[in-house]
Amino acid sequence: MNFITCPRCGRECYRLFDSVCRDCFFETFKLIELPHVLHARICPACGAHLHRSRWENIGSIEDVVLKAVENALFIHNEAGDVEIYMEPREITPYIYRVRAEVDALVREEPVHAEAETEVRIQRTACDMCSRESGRYFEAIIQIRAAGRFPTEGEKSRCMAIAREAMESMKKKGDRLAFISETLEQKEGLDLYMGSMNASRQVCRLITSELGGSFSESPTLVGMKDGRNLYRITFSMRLPEFRPGDVIRFRGKIIQIKSSGKKVNGISLENGSRFISTPEELKGAEKIGNIKDAVLTVLVSIEDSAILVLDPETYETVAIKKPMSLNAEAGSEIPVLKTSYGIFALTQSEIPQAK
Incomplete structure (x- = not known):
């Protein structure tokens, strides 16, 4: 192997790096640079971190500290296969010391470098919290x-x-x-x-x-x-009508079961299912709520009708027999009296009969 004399230090070497030996080259080569002091701004209210003129939520204070060091750490553009190790150490709640170690390959030579910096935490309200505390608003929902x-x-x-x-x-x-x-x-x-x-x-x-x-x-x-x-x-x-409301719509007496984009209900006259929309129900008349139901005596049961006592006058009146009626003559059943007549309910349809 032919050796070459370094023109700077006079030592023999097998290879030159920019006209000098390896040791002379790496004496002046800076693998990394890191400022002695860094500042990190954190919002005390929400914990957001100011990063490149933008407030971001990136995690704990240690995460913010390491992010600040990572952004400030300069690594030479000739470095390859870079490995970075950083160790944060809390001095006070507002000051951290961070040691950074970097291993890399530069011109096929392994290089190791270390640096230490101090990260000072500045607690400043972020844009969001400043606006929120100042009652900033772009819209009103009524x-x-x-x-x-x-x-x-x-x-x-x-x-x-x-x-x-x-x-x-x-x-x-x-x-x-x-x-x-x-x-x-x-x-x-x-x-x-x-x-x-x-x-x-x-x-x-x-x-x-x-x-x-x-x-x-x-x-x-x-x-x-x-x-x-x-x-x-x-x-x-x-929506105008809520679950439990009883309405009169197009001549039908409907008990509302659920109300959303679709309104589902049941006819109190024949038990048939009812589906509509809030828009279609405009103009419907609310005639009661199942919370207004009361108990009255079931006098007798016919084929398609039942005889009950009017809960106000105590007169015997005939009303339509509910499809799901499960009661015997002489017992009490819940009914709802409206301006359009009396309607029988099942016990399960009302939260609590009065």
């Missing part, structure tokens, strides 16, 4: 019900759906997916929403589960960078 006031149960469920949707959309990257304010009105709820797109998704989810419909109404509130800025009011109307 939750109402057609021809009535929403029940407490409906309002609670709407709020639960909205919160679940906000959590889901935050995970998908919509940092404005929050409810900045909730106002309870006599006629319903007003939700002030940080994200217009999230608001639209909430409306879709509520109408999908509870039925009803919603409309959008934009309002111009200003300009930014030459573009008009709008706030959207989402007007939501829950």
